[in-house]
Each structure stands twice: as C-alpha cells, then as structure tokens.
Amino acid sequence: MNYKSLLIDKSITIKDTIKALDKGAKKVVIVTEDDKLLGVVTDGDIRRWILKNGDLQENVSKVMNYNPVYLDYTYKDNAKQVMIDKSIECLPLVDDKKRVVDVVFLNDGLNTNNFEKIDIPVVIMAGGQGTRLYPYTKIFPKPLIPIEDIPIVERIINRFNDYGCKSFYLTVNYKKNMIKAYFNEIDKDYDVFYIEEEKPLGTGGSLNLLKDKLNETFFVSNCDILIDANYSDIIKYHKEHNNKITVITSLKNYTIPYGVINLSENGDISSTKEKPEYNFLVNTGMYILEPDVLEDIPENEFYHITYLIDKYIEEGKKVGTYPITENCWLDMGEFKEMERMIEKIGFK
Numbered sequence: 001m002n003y004k005s006l007l008i009d010k011s012i013t014i015k016d017t018i019k020a021l022d023k024g025a026k027k028v029v030i031v032t033e034d035d036k037l038l039g040v041v042t043d044g045d046i047r048r049w050i051l052k053n054g055d056l057q058e059n060v061s062k063v064m065n066y067n068p069v070y071l072d073y074t075y076k077d078n079a080k081q082v083m084i085d086k087s088i089e090c091l092p093l094v095d096d097k098k099r100v101v102d103v104v105f106l107n108d109g110l111n112t113n114n115f116e117k118i119d120i121p122v123v124i125m126a127g128g129q130g131t132r133l134y135p136y137t138k139i140f141p142k143p144l145i146p147i148e149d150i151p152i153v154e155r156i157i158n159r160f161n162d163y164g165c166k167s168f169y170l171t172v173n174y175k176k177n178m179i180k181a182y183f184n185e186i187d188k189d190y191d192v193f194y195i196e197e198e199k200p201l202g203t204g205g206s207l208n209l210l211k212d213k214l215n216e217t218f219f220v221s222n223c224d225i226l227i228d229a230n231y232s233d234i235i236k237y238h239k240e241h242n243n244k245i246t247v248i249t250s251l252k253n254y255t256i257p258y259g260v261i262n263l264s265e266n267g268d269i270s271s272t273k274e275k276p277e278y279n280f281l282v283n284t285g286m287y288i289l290e291p292d293v294l295e296d297i298p299e300n301e302f303y304h305i306t307y308l309i310d311k312y313i314e315e316g317k318k319v320g321t322y323p324i325t326e327n328c329w330l331d332m333g334e335f336k337e338m339e340r341m342i343e344k345i346g347f348k
Contacts, residue, residue: 003103014049014063015017015056015279018251022327028090036101037092039064043325044233045282050251050323057280070094079104082307083178117164118233121218126153127173127197127206128223141175144182146327147331151182152332153223157190160219163231166190169213170223171206174195195235204297204305211294220305222285228328238288243320244312245293245305248286250329254278281321285330 006024008017010033022027027043045063054062069086071079073093083091083106092303093102126143143153150158159170172179172194183192195209207220217238219231227248238246255277287305297303312319313346 001186004032005291006103007035007100008060009033010060011059011106012040013057014046014060016251017060017063018046018056018325020145021046022316022325025092025327030092032100037068037070037094037098037100040090040092040189041065042090043328046325047323048226050281051321057254065200068092072096073101076102076104076293081108118235119164119166120235121167121169121214122157122165123169123171123195123207123210123214123218123220124156124161124223124265125203125206125220126170126179126223127176127200132190139285141178143170143179147332152226154182154186156223157192157224159226160221160231161190165219167193167230169193169195169210171195171197171201171209173200173280200302201300202302204308205301205303207289207294207298207305208299208303211297214291214294215287217290218311220287220289224332225285226330227284227286227324229322229324233292234288234322238320241318241320243288243311243318245318246288246320246322248284248288249308250284250322250326251323252280252326254280254283263337268344281323284324285311285331 006020006026006029008020008029008031010031011094012020017029021027021041021043029041030037031039031041041060041064045065049063069082069088070092071082071094073095073118076093078092083089083104089114090104091104091106092100093104095101098249124143126141130144144151146152147155153170166189169191170179170192173196176194176196180194193213195206197206197209201208203222214232217235221227229248232250254276257275259272259274260276261269262271262273283306285288293312296308309319
C-alpha cells in the first residue's frame, strides 16, 4: 500500500485519527508536520484513551507516542531485524531531515503469524433463525451463509484457529443437521462439538448447557460477526484485569443527516447544529468469560448474556471491555452489513 495513506497531520483530532486508522487498516498511523516524523499512534493508544473515557475531540498529541522507533532509509535492509529486536510491527523510514519516505511492516511478505498462540475453547452461538436475513435463511441456517466462498461460521472458526484455538462448541437449533453435515464433510485441524438446544435459550441460556464441559477461560462469539483484532492481546487484557466477563466493543460513529434543533425552556430555538456526529461504544457480540459464570446462568430458561452482565454490574463484579475501532468489526446480521462484509473480505 501507499505509505502516504498512513500519514496524518499533527493538527487533527483523535476522532479523525480513528478514521485514519480504519482507512489505513494497518492499526497504526504516522503523525507528521510537513512530512517530518513527530510520532505514531496505534490502535492500542486509542484503546487506552477510550478506556480513560477521553474526549475524542482532543488533539492527536494526547495519544501519540513522541519517541517512536524509526530507521534511516539508507539502512532499510536492516528494518526487519530492527522490528524483531524492538518487538514492533511497524517501522517508519526517514531521510536525513527526518522526513518519512516509507513505512515497512514486519508481516509484509511473511507467511508466519507474528503473535502469541492461544488454545482456549470457543463457543459460537449458531442456533438462531436469522430472521433479518430472510429469504436466505429460509434455505440455509445463518451460520452457513457464504461470505465469498466460505460460510461465515467457518470464517469465524478459521480466525480463532489462526491464533491456536482447537476446540469449538456450536450451540445449534435451527437447521442444525445442515450445520453438522457441513463440518462432517470438510477437512479441518480442530474439533467441533455441538450443544443442542431443545428450544431457543438466547445468547446466555444455552451456555448453561456447557457448565460441565468448560473449566477454563473461554471465548463466546455470535455466528454473524468477524472481529479483526489480536485475540492473544484480548485474552491477556482480560486476565490482567481479572474480569469475570470482558465485552469486545466497537466505537461506532453515527451522523444525524439533518440539522438538529435545541430548544430553550420556553420553547424558543436556543441553538442549531448541522448534521451532528455522535460516538458510542457498542457490543460487537464477542465476549470472554470465566468458567464459574456458568453457574450463574439459569437452567432451561431464555436468558441473554447481557442479562448476566447487568447482574454482575449491579453486584459490583468485574465486567470489562476491550474496545476496537469500527472498521475492525464486521457484522452480517442485516443485508446492508452483509454486503459491507463481502466487499471488505473480497477486497482482501
């Protein structure tokens, strides 16, 4: 890719920096002034700012690393070794006036994955009818709807498998035999187990069926999402914060396509704002749970995982979040979002 798409000016806001991160899709941007290197911002820097409840309208200087590792362009052949030695994945190359002339990445041209492997169970909620995707789901269960040429549930599994996960539990109900038949036919280097719901139990109720099967930290994922994040880092974050549950959230930006009117107490217009933008942290449908939470889920009862989250919050138990940017979350729950997922995956 053109390295210039990763360069941002020192004058922009954190909110616009997030947009640049999503557009560049490299999880890093380079802060410059007249092309001179000032610092870098990673998705991790943004995550820490969000967790501090920081104002997204602040200047990028609030989150950038002022002392990034960089390399003189004439020594570019040493770039890979520098990144390995410094445990970094991105390295700006500069000229003798410290102007950025290129950006290299450790994983460019490599066939190996540069992250720590994990092997923990993954539960995928695959039992719903997918009514928002009718008429497709009249024929296929939602987990088997193909994105390009691979069913969405297999894409989810493949991503976890890339990080070393080998045990997958699919909660199934609607058209469950089609799901079983598919995984019986394909070649795979992981195990798939089925948790059969006799009736729909919601995103939490079906987990009760696993309480005698899981005795370690585990992932839960909806069957219609893809999360582009470092799963090893998510687990590390969950453990370091001693969370009972960690919710993977996405920063979602909404623009009101009209001028908004604010009124005074007596009903007069006090101010107007043209097409205001609002930012929210929203639930992506991926979680990390500790095994003992399964004891707190009612048996044979429709129960969403969010009910348990609210219960823990009321009781003062540790519920955390791992925020990602909007472009790192793909949701095919509706036709418009499914088209966006197909477009992005097809582009890759």
